[in-house]
Amino acid sequence: QNFFFFNDTATTEIYTLSLHDALPIFNEVYSLLKLQIEEINQAKKIYQMIAERxxxxxxxxxxxxxxxxxxxxxxxxxxxxxxxxxxxxxxxxxxxxxxxxxxxxxxxxxxxxxxxxxxxxxxxxxxxxxxxxxxxxxxKERVEQLFDIATKDQLTGLYNRVYLKDVIKRIFELVKRGQNYCLLFLDVDYLKEINDQFGHLIGDEYLRGVAEVIKKNVRAEDIPVRWGGDEFLLILRADIEGAQKVAERILQEIKKIRIKANGKEVVGSVSIGIIKIEPDRELEELLLKVDQALYKAKFEGRGVIKVLS
Structure with a gap:
């Protein structure tokens, strides 16, 4: 049996090989192909090993x-x-x-x-x-942890002043678009007396109890803040009537807080001032106005809610 091979020159030439002569060539080609397949399979195993490990x-x-x-x-x-x-x-x-x-x-x-x-x-x-x-x-967890460290109060878990000052601009923009927001200022009544009589650890426990009540009564879009010491701020997405209802719930639940200390029961209350957030204001203006509302609540006997229009 003859095998024909054509070259690619201008003048076509035909070469013939007998089966006896062609077999070594075929064997060499087969060996090369087999070697290439083995190399491919070996590379595949290496890549799979890398992927697995x-x-x-x-x-x-x-x-x-x-x-x-x-x-x-x-x-x-x-x-x-x-x-x-x-x-x-x-x-x-x-x-x-x-x-x-x-x-x-x-x-x-x-x-x-x-x-x-x-x-x-x-x-x-x-x-x-x-x-x-x-x-x-x-x-992601580390970013969230760092965010919490930077923006939350360590004692209560509420937001801190830094976060409030950062987010208030966004609140003003939402108010400009017609959304209702109110600012509540909460002050713990007689915290100094609690600290003096029972110690600061009990005072801190009471503050955490107040913070838990606040957390329980707000929604995801609301912003609860520990302003410092015995003072808390709360930005509510609500009109005055809605803010008063939330404030009343918080007030009543805080009155139910009971902490045992030295065989006695620690009982307290908060006073709350409320204002509506108006557009084109500065944070300092809001704080001054809501502080006036809180002062009136304190003046009327503590454990009171006062709205300032």
Whole structure:
């Protein structure tokens, strides 16, 4: 049997090889192909080993978004529901760009974890998408912790002066757009007497009790602040009537606070001043006005709510 080989010169020449002569060539080609396949498989094993032993979530999708490879971390995290959500998020992205985005999901234990993902398009014979993600939950938690340290009072967990001064500008903008906001100024009655008679630890416990009552009676959009010492501020998204109702609930619940100390019961109250927040004002103006409302409440006997228009 003869085999024909054509060269690509202008003058076509035909070479013939017998089977006996062709076999060594075929064997050499086969050996080369076999070696290349072994090298590819070896490289594949190395890449899979790297993917398995890294702290990264790794997956590969084909052009139709079919999952063709996933490392163990991916498999442990992504159930069918999470995968469906992830694919929907992929569909909303421009996958021709190396684009990173954040994706949060709940683990089997119920804990929420967040990952920063990068999708890298790979164009060879076909289009593939290499997806790499790393856990950013720790960094998010640290950011939240640092935010709390910077903006919250350590004793009560309420916001502090720094946060109020930062957020008040946004409140003024909302008031300009027609939303109703009120400012409440709460002062703990007789805190000095509590500290003198029972000690500052009991006084601090009482302040924490007051803060818990305030937290329980506000919504997510409201801003409770420990202004300092025995003073609290509360920005409520409400008109005067709504603010009075909240203030009354807080007043009555604080009267129910009971703390045991030295065989005695610590009982206290708060006085509350209320004003409506007007646009185009400075924080100092609001504080001066609400302080006047609080002074009138104190003057009328403490444990009283006073509105100043």
């Amino acid at each position: 890294s702290n990264l979530v790794v997956a590969v999708f084909d052009e139709e978004k079919n999952l063709i490879y996933a490392n163990s971390l991916w498999k442990n995290l992504m159930d069918d529901k999470s995968l469906s959500s992830f694919l929907s998020l992929m569909d909303s992205k421009d996958l021709e760009k190396d684009e990173s985005f954040e994706f949060c999901l709940k683990t089997k234990s119920g804990k929420e974890v967040c990952f920063s993902f990068e999708i890298i398009p790979i164009k060879e014979y076909s289009l593939y998408y290499l997806v790499i993600g790393y856990d950013v939950s720790y960094f």
